[in-house]
Amino acid sequence: EVQVVESGGGLVQSGGSLRLSCAASGFTFSSHEMIWVRQAPGKGLEWVSYISSSGESITYADSVRGRFTISRDNARNSLYLQMNSLRAEDTAVYYCVRDGRTAPGTFRRFDYWGPGTLVTVSS
Amino acid sequence: EIVMTQSPAILSVSPGERATLSCRASQNVNSNLAWFQQSPGQAPRLLIYAASARATGIPARFSGSGSGTEFTLTISGLQSEDFALYFCLQHNNWPLSFGGGTKVEIK
Numbered sequence: 001e002v003q004v005v006e007s008g009g010g011l012v013q014s015g016g017s018l019r020l021s022c023a024a025s026g027f028t029f030s031s032h033e034m035i036w037v038r039q040a041p042g043k044g045l046e047w048v049s050y051i052s053s054s055g056e057s058i059t060y061a062d063s064v065r066g067r068f069t070i071s072r073d074n075a076r077n078s079l080y081l082q083m084n085s086l087r088a089e090d091t092a093v094y095y096c097v098r099d100g101r102t103a104p105g106t107f108r109r110f111d112y113w114g115p116g117t118l119v120t121v122s123s
Numbered sequence: 124e125i126v127m128t129q130s131p132a133i134l135s136v137s138p139g140e141r142a143t144l145s146c147r148a149s150q151n152v153n154s155n156l157a158w159f160q161q162s163p164g165q166a167p168r169l170l171i172y173a174a175s176a177r178a179t180g181i182p183a184r185f186s187g188s189g190s191g192t193e194f195t196l197t198i199s200g201l202q203s204e205d206f207a208l209y210f211c212l213q214h215n216n217w218p219l220s221f222g223g224g225t226k227v228e229i230k
Contacts, residue, residue: 047219109172
């Protein structure tokens, strides 16, 4: 069974740091691109960051570029999001999401989402 | 950045009726459009990818159509579990962008 499960959320003061982890199982993690998506309380969804299957290609939303770092360890089937200089507006549930496509040029399908981990930044 | 606009924000529908949700892109996204359903307290679930392909395990009452800038999600014969929040997502260009959502509520 395919699963992705986030961890590492919590309460942090403004300006602080957190590292989120996402443990993947039930599929060949090293073959899949991954993204992080967040959702502020009562709000819509916001894409945060992307990483290719090898980790060589990375991109970020403008709102987090320079503060957040995405990475992965394919040997450990794990995805990470290092969040520095946190702000109140970063308060959200953070989701780890698999891109289900397995070949370049085919349509992306963000088919497995973790349950999310809540990050609360106090000002 | 591509702006995705969903309408209406709230859709009131009776059980068994059909719901039609719209998603408009500020520029051409080809067929790189997905739809998600989110129930309260849960993570989003992929319904439709490539604008019209149903994801694995999604009932046939969910259908997607459109390309370019105009997209539609149709839910035929609404069931109790379908009353939820729905989002569209374009993945034609970075940054990826979601619509603001449509809440489908019981009339």
